[in-house]
Amino acid sequence: MLFINRSKSRLVMMLALVMFVLTAALPVYAADSSTKLEIRLKLASNQMKINGEATKIQPPYKSSNEVMVPLSVFTNAKSFAAKVQLKDNKIITLTYLKHVIVMTIGSKAATIDGKKVTLSEAPVNKSGVTMVPLAIIAKTFGATQSNDAATKEIVLKATITSAGSGSKGPGIDTDSGKSKIGDSYYTWSMNYPTGLVQQKQWSNGNFLSFSDVKGNYYLAISIEEAEEALDSNEKRDWIKENIEDETVVDVKTITRPTGKFERIVTKDQGGFYYEYRGIQANGYFYTLIFGKKASKASELDANAALLDSFQPVYNAANKSLKDLARIKDGKISFENSDYGLKLQLSKQWSEDSRSANPYYYGPDDSSLSLDVYSLNSDDNLSKWVGSYTQFFKELKAEAYRKEPEISSVTWNGIPATVVKLSYSDNTKQWLNEYQIYAIKGQYKYAVNFTYKEGSRDGVEDVINEVLNGMKIDFAKVEKSFGEVPDPMDSLDLTSTTTKKSKKFNYSVTVPKYWISGTIDMDKNSVNFSHLATDLAIAVNQGSGLKEYQDYFEKANQNSGIFNMDSKTNVTFAGVNAVKYEFSTNNLAQYGLKLTVYIFESNGNLYAVQGTMNITYATESNLKRLDEALNSFQLTK
Missing domain, CATH: 3.40.1000.10 (Mog1/PsbP, alpha/beta/alpha sandwich)
Structure with a gap:
């Protein structure tokens, strides 16, 4: 990621806080390389069904004759699992198998597999979610689209083929002669779960899940560092960190030949029962998760033999044991098949x-x-x-x-x-x-x-x-x-655009690259920014300029990090205004310079604020911010 993109994340470091996906399966038949997919959507509904399983989304809506849906319809791990990349806060690259769709927020121009096309509707940001035209993306990904008259749902159907990415693996039951799986680094092993396909494995190997084609069963193993001894209640708390939107129906301690486990059984709204088992050993806390669709919790007992085989032991001399470890000799081998990429990094690294x-x-x-x-x-x-x-x-x-x-x-x-x-x-x-x-x-x-x-x-x-x-x-x-x-x-530092608010009667001209997606200029507050340069406009209906100034000054004083460098009466946008200049003190993490104009017009109170991080205060950046501030005009 180049400096143009890295600079955006300098204030807040992006971490891979990935939620546990408890998806794995235990069938007794061999897995195919493809899966049938059905997605059901309804206009104005925040529920999407993927093969019958409900998940929440931003509600789809119609724009002209095009259905607009959130990107998650295509990127959800249980749907197409398409990869998405956002460049310059507006260019979307959506990749699924060999298909690549490049779209720009606010533009109908796009490319599909290298060919230029015109979209029926431009992608937009709605309530912080990117919405895209459904039909053309579904067609590109090989899905059929129809309407269910009875339920008024939009139905997508497709056959999903494994992309062979680094996070997924082949059916592990293809290893002839292997009857067990395990991890030599995290020191665990269990019986070979016949017929499963390895679905996910985190880059350092501390989370692993499997699935069959139909997704009727779930199996996952999670490992976390736990040096200090935990009592029963603490172990149960660790297990509960993996539980979401499920009802706990049974909690107990169980003893098996391989050790003493804390066991929690849950039921979700889709009729699935899950069994969680947790055990502490070797400086780790191991959580084993198994689930299947059932009418009662006791049906989980039919698969107890597999769970009972789990043990916090790895015997390297056992030739029937397949080692699934990602960390070997202190290093992790990373691969990305789309890019044909291979590299090795120390075990402290993650993908x-x-x-x-x-x-x-x-x-x-x-x-x-x-x-x-x-x-x-x-x-x-x-x-x-x-x-x-x-x-x-x-x-x-x-x-x-x-x-x-x-x-x-x-x-x-x-x-x-x-x-x-x-x-x-x-x-x-x-x-x-x-x-x-x-x-x-x-x-x-x-x-x-x-x-x-x-x-x-x-x-x-x-x-x-x-x-x-x-x-x-x-x-x-x-x-x-x-x-x-x-x-x-596509980055043009000189190109500008003028935005107007009809509701609050003003206009402002800003660099185009400060704008990402669509901006509702009739909102009470709008913001234009790029990296560490920011222009904000806030409008409050009503009068009381003096009270507004007092409140503003007090708020900045109470922040503890701003100094008021000056306060002057000026003419701004053709009306009398108060101009403030602030700078941060030594208590602030970053050095900032703020210029704020506060004024009243036609029953509205306005605050127009320009902010510059001093580390980006080059002559050209200062000039662009100053020009944007001075472009503000009140309109009729």
Whole structure:
């Protein structure tokens, strides 16, 4: 992930907080490689059914003759499990198997598998959720669409084929001679669950789930570090952290030949019963989860033999035991079949399963990512690198960045350019980005390794792996992807647009790249922003300018982090206004400069505020913010 994208997450580090998905199965027959999928939706309803299982969504609606649905209809792990990537807060890339759909929020122009198309309706943001046209995406993914007259539901039907991604595996019962599974790193084993397909395994191996084709049974194993001894109630609390929207129907302690377990049985609204078993050993807390559709809890007993076989022991000498460990010799092997990517990182690293592109995060806020973009006819390596380094210089104030270091290397057998960027939010703690840019065939490749300057957590090992160990199958990329726009190609820092509020009678002109999606200008407050530059407009109906000023001043004073640098009476937008200038003090995490105009017009109280993070206070950024503030006009 390049600096243009990484900067957005500098204030809030993205972590992969993935909810447990208790989906695995225990059939007695062999699994197929494809699954029948049925999705049912209803206009204005917040419920979607996937193969009969209900889940909540943003309600679909009709725009003209097109049904608009949330992206989750296609990205839900139990539906198409399509991958989604958002670039520059507006370009959506939706990937399913070999199909790639690229859409832009607010635009009907799109590409499907590399071909330009015009959508019937543009994607929009609605209540914080991206809504997209249903029909064309469903058709691209091979689904049929129909209407159920009896229930007034929209019905999608498709046959889902496993994409073979790094998070899913083949049917594990293909391993001849194996009668047990286990993990040599986390030290557990159990009987081989015949007929299951490995569905999910977290990158470090501490969560594993399996499923059959029909999804009638569920099996999962979760492992968490637990050095201190836990009593029965504490163990039950650990188990309950995995339970959501289920009714607990039985709680007890059970003793089995393999140890003493805490056992909780639950029932969900879909008629499934789950059995949770928890045991502490080897410095870990193991949670075993099994579920199936049943009329009563006692039907779980039919599968007790499998659960009874679980033990916190791994015998490497047992040749019938299949090792599912992801961590070996202190390292994790990561693979992404879509990108033909293979690399090894230390066990402290994890994969962000939610990211559409390969993204990994490590110790001390470090991260590693790979982006692939389509090559334009006039692109070359020097021009591409130059555009990003120039953007970095224009974006970050000189006192808070260092001059980029540029060198040439060979990466994956092709010429590449290495760029090292260094920047800071306070000149005390610096972040470094080690970037590799390369071009092969019809695509551009960008690798980004971000780490704190002075970090000793294996920085040199990661750089060596990126340079010499990371492998990319370029032919695989050429087959897997269509048109994937580079966000820098569409970024125009000079283009502006004028937005008007009919309800509150004002207009403002802002850079286009400050706008993501659609903005309702008739709301009481609107916001335009990009990275650390922000323009906010708030309108309150009523009078009482003096009281409004007093309230505003008191609120900023009570914050404890703002100093009022000046307060003056001025003319703004053709009316009398009070202009405030604030700056943050040493208690604030980041240095900010605020300019605020407060005034009254036609029975409304207005506050127009511009905010700049001082580390981004370049001449061009300050100029753009000043021009946007001064563009504010009251209209009739």
